[in-house]
Amino acid sequence: QTGGSTTSATGASASGDQTTFTYARSAAVSSLNLWTEITSNNAFAIDKIFEPLVSFDKNGKIIDWLAKSHQISDDGLTYTFTLRDGLKFSNGKNVTAEDAVFSLQQHQAEKDAALPLTADIASVTAPDEHTVEIKLNSPYTPLLAELANFSNGIVPKDFGGKSEADFFANPVGTGPFVVSKWDKSGDLTFTKNENYWQKGKPGISKLVYKLVEDGTQAVNQLKTGQVDGIEDPALENLDELENGNDTKVETAGSWVTHTFFFNTADEHFADVHVRRALAYALNRADVTKAVSFGHADTAKTVLPKAIEYSTQDSIKPVDNDLAKAKEEIAQSKYPDGFEAKILLASGNNAYSQAAQLLQSAAAKVGVKLDIDSVDIATFRSRFKAFDYQIMINSAQADYPDADSIIDFQADPDGFSKSYWTSYSNPEVTAELKKAQVTPDGDERADLYEKIQQTLADEVPYIPLYSPQIVKALRKNVNGLEVLPNNSVRFQDVTLG
Amino acid sequence: MLSHYSLRLRVLEHRLPHTLIAGLALLAAIVLAAIIIPAVSPYDPIAEDIPSMLQPPSFAHPFGTDQLGRDLLVRVAAAGRVDLALMVGVELLPFLIGTCAGLVAGYYGGWPDRIITLLSDALIAFPFYLLVAVVAFVTGTGITGIFLTFLIMGWIIFARTVKGATASLAGAEWVDSARVMGFSDASILFRQLLPNVLSQAVIVLVSDMVALLVAIVTLGYLGLGVRPPTPDWGTMIADGQSFLATRWWVSTLPGAAVVLVGIALALIGDGLNDMRRRA
Amino acid sequence: MSSDAATTAADSSVEANIEAAARPDAALGGGCTTAGDSTDAVAPTQSLVKVRDLLIHASLTGRPLVDGVSFDVAPGEAVGIVGESGSGKSLTLRAVMGLLPEGVTLANPESAITIAPLPAAAAGVSRGAGVTTLPAPPEQGETAAQQIGGVARESVRPGASAPSRAPRLAMIFQDPVSSLDPLSGVVRQVAEVLRYNRHLRRREARAQAADLLVSLGLPESLRAADRYPGQLSGGQCQRVGIAIALATNPNILLCDEPTTALDVTVQLQILDLLADLRDRLGLTMLFVTHNLGVAARLCSRLIVMQHGHIVEAGPTEQVLRHPQDEYTRRLVSAVLPIPDAGEVATDMRAQLTDGARNTGNTGNTGNTETEA
Amino acid sequence: MLLVLALVTVGVFLIVRLVPGDPAQMVLGLKARPEQIADMHRRLGLDQPLWRQFTSFIATLLTTGDTGLSIAYNASSRALVLSRMPVSLWLIGCSAVLVVAISLPLAMTAALHKDGWVDQLVRIVPTITLGMPEFWVGLVFVLLFAVTLKIFPVGGVQPGIDGMLYSMALPSLTIALAQTPFIVRSLRTRILEVLGSDFVVTLRAAHLPERVIRRHVLRNALLPALQLYGMKISFLVGGTLVVEQVFGLPGVGSLLFNAITARDFPLIQAIAIYCALGVVLVSVVVEIAGGLIDYRVRGAAVGGRNRAAAGEWNSAAARGAL
Amino acid sequence: MSAHMAGHNTVEHTVEHTAEHTVELPAQSTDVILTLRDITVQYSGFMAVDHVSLNLPRGGAIGIVGESGAGKSTLARVAAGLIAPTSGQVLLDGRVLAPVRRTREQRRRVQMVFQNPDSSLNPSHSIRRILAEGMLLHKTLGPHPDAEAVDARCRELLRMVGLGGDSDAIDDTGNMTVQGGVGASAASAGARSASAGVHSASAGTGVSANTVLGTTGSDAGASASAAVLAAADVSELNDMLSRRPQAFSGGQRQRIAIARALAVNPDVLIADEPTSALDVSVQHEVLELLADLRRTRGLSLMLITHDLGVANALCDSIMVMRAGQVLVHKPTAAFFTDPGPRYARDLLAASRSVAIAAPIRGQV
Numbered sequence A: 001q002t003g004g005s006t007t008s009a010t011g012a013s014a015s016g017d018q019t020t021f022t023y024a025r026s027a028a029v030s031s032l033n034l035w036t037e038i039t040s041n042n043a044f045a046i047d048k049i050f051e052p053l054v055s056f057d058k059n060g061k062i063i064d065w066l067a068k069s070h071q072i073s074d075d076g077l078t079y080t081f082t083l084r085d086g087l088k089f090s091n092g093k094n095v096t097a098e099d100a101v102f103s104l105q106q107h108q109a110e111k112d113a114a115l116p117l118t119a120d121i122a123s124v125t126a127p128d129e130h131t132v133e134i135k136l137n138s139p140y141t142p143l144l145a146e147l148a149n150f151s152n153g154i155v156p157k158d159f160g161g162k163s164e165a166d167f168f169a170n171p172v173g174t175g176p177f178v179v180s181k182w183d184k185s186g187d188l189t190f191t192k193n194e195n196y197w198q199k200g201k202p203g204i205s206k207l208v209y210k211l212v213e214d215g216t217q218a219v220n221q222l223k224t225g226q227v228d229g230i231e232d233p234a235l236e237n238l239d240e241l242e243n244g245n246d247t248k249v250e251t252a253g254s255w256v257t258h259t260f261f262f263n264t265a266d267e268h269f270a271d272v273h274v275r276r277a278l279a280y281a282l283n284r285a286d287v288t289k290a291v292s293f294g295h296a297d298t299a300k301t302v303l304p305k306a307i308e309y310s311t312q313d314s315i316k317p318v319d320n321d322l323a324k325a326k327e328e329i330a331q332s333k334y335p336d337g338f339e340a341k342i343l344l345a346s347g348n349n350a351y352s353q354a355a356q357l358l359q360s361a362a363a364k365v366g367v368k369l370d371i372d373s374v375d376i377a378t379f380r381s382r383f384k385a386f387d388y389q390i391m392i393n394s395a396q397a398d399y400p401d402a403d404s405i406i407d408f409q410a411d412p413d414g415f416s417k418s419y420w421t422s423y424s425n426p427e428v429t430a431e432l433k434k435a436q437v438t439p440d441g442d443e444r445a446d447l448y449e450k451i452q453q454t455l456a457d458e459v460p461y462i463p464l465y466s467p468q469i470v471k472a473l474r475k476n477v478n479g480l481e482v483l484p485n486n487s488v489r490f491q492d493v494t495l496g
Numbered sequence B: 001m002l003s004h005y006s007l008r009l010r011v012l013e014h015r016l017p018h019t020l021i022a023g024l025a026l027l028a029a030i031v032l033a034a035i036i037i038p039a040v041s042p043y044d045p046i047a048e049d050i051p052s053m054l055q056p057p058s059f060a061h062p063f064g065t066d067q068l069g070r071d072l073l074v075r076v077a078a079a080g081r082v083d084l085a086l087m088v089g090v091e092l093l094p095f096l097i098g099t100c101a102g103l104v105a106g107y108y109g110g111w112p113d114r115i116i117t118l119l120s121d122a123l124i125a126f127p128f129y130l131l132v133a134v135v136a137f138v139t140g141t142g143i144t145g146i147f148l149t150f151l152i153m154g155w156i157i158f159a160r161t162v163k164g165a166t167a168s169l170a171g172a173e174w175v176d177s178a179r180v181m182g183f184s185d186a187s188i189l190f191r192q193l194l195p196n197v198l199s200q201a202v203i204v205l206v207s208d209m210v211a212l213l214v215a216i217v218t219l220g221y222l223g224l225g226v227r228p229p230t231p232d233w234g235t236m237i238a239d240g241q242s243f244l245a246t247r248w249w250v251s252t253l254p255g256a257a258v259v260l261v262g263i264a265l266a267l268i269g270d271g272l273n274d275m276r277r278r279a
Numbered sequence C: 001m002s003s004d005a006a007t008t009a010a011d012s013s014v015e016a017n018i019e020a021a022a023r024p025d026a027a028l029g030g031g032c033t034t035a036g037d038s039t040d041a042v043a044p045t046q047s048l049v050k051v052r053d054l055l056i057h058a059s060l061t062g063r064p065l066v067d068g069v070s071f072d073v074a075p076g077e078a079v080g081i082v083g084e085s086g087s088g089k090s091l092t093l094r095a096v097m098g099l100l101p102e103g104v105t106l107a108n109p110e111s112a113i114t115i116a117p118l119p120a121a122a123a124g125v126s127r128g129a130g131v132t133t134l135p136a137p138p139e140q141g142e143t144a145a146q147q148i149g150g151v152a153r154e155s156v157r158p159g160a161s162a163p164s165r166a167p168r169l170a171m172i173f174q175d176p177v178s179s180l181d182p183l184s185g186v187v188r189q190v191a192e193v194l195r196y197n198r199h200l201r202r203r204e205a206r207a208q209a210a211d212l213l214v215s216l217g218l219p220e221s222l223r224a225a226d227r228y229p230g231q232l233s234g235g236q237c238q239r240v241g242i243a244i245a246l247a248t249n250p251n252i253l254l255c256d257e258p259t260t261a262l263d264v265t266v267q268l269q270i271l272d273l274l275a276d277l278r279d280r281l282g283l284t285m286l287f288v289t290h291n292l293g294v295a296a297r298l299c300s301r302l303i304v305m306q307h308g309h310i311v312e313a314g315p316t317e318q319v320l321r322h323p324q325d326e327y328t329r330r331l332v333s334a335v336l337p338i339p340d341a342g343e344v345a346t347d348m349r350a351q352l353t354d355g356a357r358n359t360g361n362t363g364n365t366g367n368t369e370t371e372a
Numbered sequence D: 001m002l003l004v005l006a007l008v009t010v011g012v013f014l015i016v017r018l019v020p021g022d023p024a025q026m027v028l029g030l031k032a033r034p035e036q037i038a039d040m041h042r043r044l045g046l047d048q049p050l051w052r053q054f055t056s057f058i059a060t061l062l063t064t065g066d067t068g069l070s071i072a073y074n075a076s077s078r079a080l081v082l083s084r085m086p087v088s089l090w091l092i093g094c095s096a097v098l099v100v101a102i103s104l105p106l107a108m109t110a111a112l113h114k115d116g117w118v119d120q121l122v123r124i125v126p127t128i129t130l131g132m133p134e135f136w137v138g139l140v141f142v143l144l145f146a147v148t149l150k151i152f153p154v155g156g157v158q159p160g161i162d163g164m165l166y167s168m169a170l171p172s173l174t175i176a177l178a179q180t181p182f183i184v185r186s187l188r189t190r191i192l193e194v195l196g197s198d199f200v201v202t203l204r205a206a207h208l209p210e211r212v213i214r215r216h217v218l219r220n221a222l223l224p225a226l227q228l229y230g231m232k233i234s235f236l237v238g239g240t241l242v243v244e245q246v247f248g249l250p251g252v253g254s255l256l257f258n259a260i261t262a263r264d265f266p267l268i269q270a271i272a273i274y275c276a277l278g279v280v281l282v283s284v285v286v287e288i289a290g291g292l293i294d295y296r297v298r299g300a301a302v303g304g305r306n307r308a309a310a311g312e313w314n315s316a317a318a319r320g321a322l
Numbered sequence E: 001m002s003a004h005m006a007g008h009n010t011v012e013h014t015v016e017h018t019a020e021h022t023v024e025l026p027a028q029s030t031d032v033i034l035t036l037r038d039i040t041v042q043y044s045g046f047m048a049v050d051h052v053s054l055n056l057p058r059g060g061a062i063g064i065v066g067e068s069g070a071g072k073s074t075l076a077r078v079a080a081g082l083i084a085p086t087s088g089q090v091l092l093d094g095r096v097l098a099p100v101r102r103t104r105e106q107r108r109r110v111q112m113v114f115q116n117p118d119s120s121l122n123p124s125h126s127i128r129r130i131l132a133e134g135m136l137l138h139k140t141l142g143p144h145p146d147a148e149a150v151d152a153r154c155r156e157l158l159r160m161v162g163l164g165g166d167s168d169a170i171d172d173t174g175n176m177t178v179q180g181g182v183g184a185s186a187a188s189a190g191a192r193s194a195s196a197g198v199h200s201a202s203a204g205t206g207v208s209a210n211t212v213l214g215t216t217g218s219d220a221g222a223s224a225s226a227a228v229l230a231a232a233d234v235s236e237l238n239d240m241l242s243r244r245p246q247a248f249s250g251g252q253r254q255r256i257a258i259a260r261a262l263a264v265n266p267d268v269l270i271a272d273e274p275t276s277a278l279d280v281s282v283q284h285e286v287l288e289l290l291a292d293l294r295r296t297r298g299l300s301l302m303l304i305t306h307d308l309g310v311a312n313a314l315c316d317s318i319m320v321m322r323a324g325q326v327l328v329h330k331p332t333a334a335f336f337t338d339p340g341p342r343y344a345r346d347l348l349a350a351s352r353s354v355a356i357a358a359p360i361r362g363q364v
């Protein structure tokens, strides 16, 4: 029985066709502008419409996408992409190199860009109809990974003659799906792109992003077949869904690490011994166990395992050793402990549990922690204003390169000042900058290993766990490709 | 004298409706459990024990354990202390304010009544969750927010009840007698009228407490309730609701506690009502 | 028949009674005599309502409220029950009606109250059998009687109400306003009773209800626009109450202090109306009051109750003139006299004359009069 | 009533701005640079002084009836509210009907069998649901009737009127269960009072059938319950959030919650104003219904006061009539 | 037109109305304690009281009669300072009183007793509190009376209104204070004052009735057993003082209401239908009490009633009101000889026709 088509009303009533896939998501799609959006509710709709030259696979490995091949010059300054043959936009127009150049230049020019290209780009040109050439002023290794980001998707040159706003209200791209019905505060319905370059795909004719805000509700809808998949099933429900009669889960390694961040500008947490004491006092495996129900790895380093150069398996973490914790606090400026607060966005069960565990861990070394749970908007304002002592949040890679996380979290000169921790270690900063221009290989690996160990020892943050990327599906759903950035590819999906 | 005494007793027995007795007994049992269990239990309501997380009810843990391996029985009891105290504490001020406002509005009518009515109408027309959220966001989640929210909304129901009761009494001849006697308005309001409307206000108070408790629990569900790790029925129910299907005890047992308190208070309210009507 | 005519007739019949009432003798015995006239055919020993050892106690405490009350009411007779507040008058009456309130228990429900079937001769008196057999009423009352009784005859659906021999009871209450549903129009209320008691169709019932009300002295305007009880005066409401009672087509009319809540003038109107109905329709009446004068005006026999017992019973005149029981005597003496012209001060004021009154100056109270 | 609307409008405007948190921040996300945020503030007019923001808001509201562009959804806030409105209206409507359908017979039966087992049952059972939070009842319903028994949909809204009714069954029952206890109790108490009143004896003495008497009793008992009911419905307008969440209904409640979270001032204001409008409408409807039941409260609908005066008038009329 | 329809005659109304304005009041005299001068009360355009004037002589009693809605209560409320008249003045001892804001002393001097015994006492206060409140407010027992003094005064008041148990004629010290009035009154007062109230055994009533009847008007003086009786009496009265109004019968409550008014030693008592909710025998007792108070304390009385019998029994003059206006105001005797206007005549006729004829009463 096909859930999406017979039980789901959205599917069944539409045209009686058998291939609607209904996907439960917890937030609505409010904008389809690929350059200015970053949040997953919009991003994972945008990436169904627009596609970049290169992309990544399930394991985070870069693959050619709209480009059938790419080359990097030996000096690392010239990137050359050759477009596939017969590429068409969903409106039937051919895709040319000019379109790609226009897209990348627009992105560079966008002042509200959410994920701007950080490489020092000298020019983007189209030497011929099928070739795109990017020239850099200085080498920048993460460029290819950055280009794989959804925000570097290709749009028609000059928006096909429309204004930018009109274009993004009714966008045209090369992706497998076309927007057919869009309620900015509700559901988004896609239909299949008849001109999709992967012949015979997608296998479903309709894709519905259905807004189901409540997690439990989504689980129940999946169980009864009202939806065919859930974008973010709660970890605590996975057992049930994995073993259900009609349901299953698909997983992929993740690019996310949930982490306690210390504000090193705070007098207490400026003291590395205090930070180490707390890290030693906490048992991260317990935290993982309590919140992940077996669907996460305890994080020993800030770089998730699914990203290259992660030293998850080899690093020496500061973790779970009460004796050492006591030693550290004794060496600190606060041997008798102190009081502080953990800032927390309310409504997140896992964070609340983790905070309680840190609270009781800290109590063991005489540090009294209060949990300060505030709503998400307040939370963001607070931490962006550095108005916190400890907070819990996640660090997420936007593209499959170690730099994606490390740069953001350890660069005191970046606008987030080491992710609002103000952590600064010139050595780390130097290594970080060096890694950005070092071509992939052992040298880069060494650099990242050193950085990760330093960060682990100085504990500007305590990485907790990296949850698996999980999608819960009806049993009859085949061919769904789960991506490590939490998105999925639907083009191969069939409903059995 | 002895006969007097026994007579009084008999009158008392006679007067107390069985619903009231049952309700009081139930409430007393709940309060006692909330006081005694955490005192005698070997478990600490806030100390985690990850290895024994989410165990079903057993001899060692009659109510099972929660996500952090804490004994739910002792947590439910400890939460009872918090929530019952909160329930009473939070209702107190609205009760006082609402009763005074109702007295004034009911006795004077005219513009005091109109202002109070306008204010309460406007507050009712104000979306409740907007208020809840705004207050919680301003104060941060936790007891202060709960307190403020219900201070802002809670007085209305008392004001309305007391106003109605006062207005219906204000025309009574004994009120006029008091005026003829030369008593001041304040004295008439608080010494003459108040004792007569108080019972109605108290009945509302009791039944409103159930509503309040449920509201606090709902705030917990929305993540705006009592802050962890303080045990609270609402957050406990909310934490467990996502595995209601697989680990029913985590949210059902705290839920049962709320229901029990609800029943007790409803019985008390019923009983008080019966008593008032009999008197 | 025109309704205007009916009103006039009803009014004039009441007026006639007021004239009669002006004579002190008539006030006492008049009602009795008239009732006697209409029940001549009935053997006086035969009782329609027989109450034997009525025992009612409070369910909760077991306190006896009515304790061994026995009496008989003959067909067509009007019997008054008097006594102080709380003496059990209402309970007795409601026991007869079969509508005891909650919280009291009738100890002997089988034997206490017997309502005899209507005797053959009296069946003619009963209105259920049709108005035609009424002993010829005084001329001026005819229209009214037919109007009221005619309701029954004209509208009976064939077969629906074959004259039953079991007498029907109806009741009128003390507080005229609160004994009507405050939220329904009065015509509607009467019509409803007509509909269910006489199986009429809605519109018919409504028209007849309006007729009935108008014939009882309510304003004509009711026909066009219904009014709520709250919009009528106490006296008007009491007439509606009477209309409801009559609409059930009763043989026995139980009245529970029907005039206590009313003004003296209105009280008199209602009493006259009741006397009039009693005479024309040959109703058997049980009349509860604590006002001896009121009872005397309407009833041929009186029953005096105190603390749930009957302390004295007998013909009205005898009870009032020669009260045997101490309580009855006190009751009679407590009635405040309305002095006749010339007779002025009585008990209390007589006392005052010796005392404080000397300090007052009656002249200064002013002697103002506005002549009509 | 207009005053109430005005008060709510002003109140909402001020109160949302009291809250810490920045809409621009929420829209632009974590990586937003300060100049981006400042730019957005300028576009939204958030850099203006409060009174300027207020006057321009009121001006557009009064001239065009518009409440502005939603910050988070980048769409007309009025359109957003209106698109979410039907679901909430259906939900409130269905639960209102259910409350009546459950309460009336229950209260009547209980009152007529006072202290009998039906009465005890009616008195006790609702007190159980009284102590149950809506979200919990809703969850249990979903598990029981939707997931296990598959009688009703788990959540969401099905197209068509029948689909809507079908989808509303569980949510509105959830709400109804939370509200009926209050209504049933109020009604039962009042019915008992009315049953003890004189006119019922009159009706009994007039040999009216029991069902007719019941009709009279009910009518007389209805007004206080109706007023309570009106207040409950008023609370429901804009207060369906929890049920909407549990049942995944795209109603105004969840829109409001998202708007608050995003500090989407125009949208919050729009929702609050529409909700207040709804509450005002509800109270007008309740007053009209009250007037239909009891002529004494008629005419109070517009002014919204003078209920006591109506009673005065009544007694005055009673005295003056004859 | 038939007699009972007379009231509907609007022509009559108009005539009376115009006539009313020309009424001249007798000149003020020092003997007048309370004066109502040209009082008008309007309720949203409706004339409840229409240019009414009256003088209440010191120690005198005026009976105000009239049908329901005539404006009697409204007039009384103006006199008591409960509502402000639309126009007109209230004078006490020749001095104009502020409409509603009277001084405490002025309040004390004019007291009022209401119609309904069920609602005239605060149901949540004990009788002690009800009685004592006024005394404490007006400091009639001095600024800081001790509790026992207050109690003693309360007991005295209860005895004064005839709520003193069988020994109602004896005060705390065993002295006779209250003279037996008419036998029937004292008798039933005794019967009623027992805590069993109305439901006391009928035998007891008989006995006490006989006793009191036997001693009517006599001056029995203090007897040896009086002290014993007094002790029992005090404890019974104290018990009564601790009870709430619900524990008393209607007649008892009405007496307590009177006692409350008397507690502050008023000069004027306005009684608004104080007996219309009571049954005849109880009514009689209350009237006895009022008559007695007039006699013993020189209280001035403004008695509102719709019962001519009551007015006749107690008042020096009778004032008939109708539709807010005074139809006639005459000395009692004159009124019954010639009631005057049509409505007054109708009223008298109606009252007579439902009253028991005098001959019957004469034979009791």
Ligand SMILES: Nc1ncnc2c1ncn2[C@@H]1O[C@H](COP(=O)(O)OP(=O)(O)OP(=O)(O)O)[C@@H](O)[C@H]1O
Pocket: C058, C059, C065, C083, C084, C085, C086, C087, C088, C089, C090, C091, C092, C101, C102, C103, C104, C290
């Ligand atoms: N429903 C009831 N439950 C308990 N006691 C009752 C009930 N109804 C009446 N009584 C008691 O029964 C006694 C007699 O009452 P009843 O109403 O018959 O008196 P009554 O003679 O009609 O008095 P009244 O003149 O005041 O109407 C009173 O003491 C009253 O308190």
Ligand SMILES: Nc1ncnc2c1ncn2[C@@H]1O[C@H](COP(=O)(O)OP(=O)(O)OP(=O)(O)O)[C@@H](O)[C@H]1O
Pocket: D312, D315, D316, D317, D319, D320, E043, E046, E047, E048, E066, E067, E068, E069, E070, E071, E072, E073, E074, E075, E306
């Ligand atoms: N507060 C008020 N508002 C409006 N009208 C009123 C008010 N109080 C009294 N009235 C009206 O004023 C008129 C006189 O009322 P009042 O109570 O003085 O009459 P009454 O003579 O005491 O009648 P009753 O014998 O019924 O007590 C009545 O028609 C009454 O309806």
Ligand SMILES: [Mg+2]
Pocket: C089, C090, C091, C256, C257
């Ligand atoms: Mg009675």
Ligand SMILES: [Mg+2]
Pocket: E072, E073, E074, E272, E273
């Ligand atoms: Mg009056």
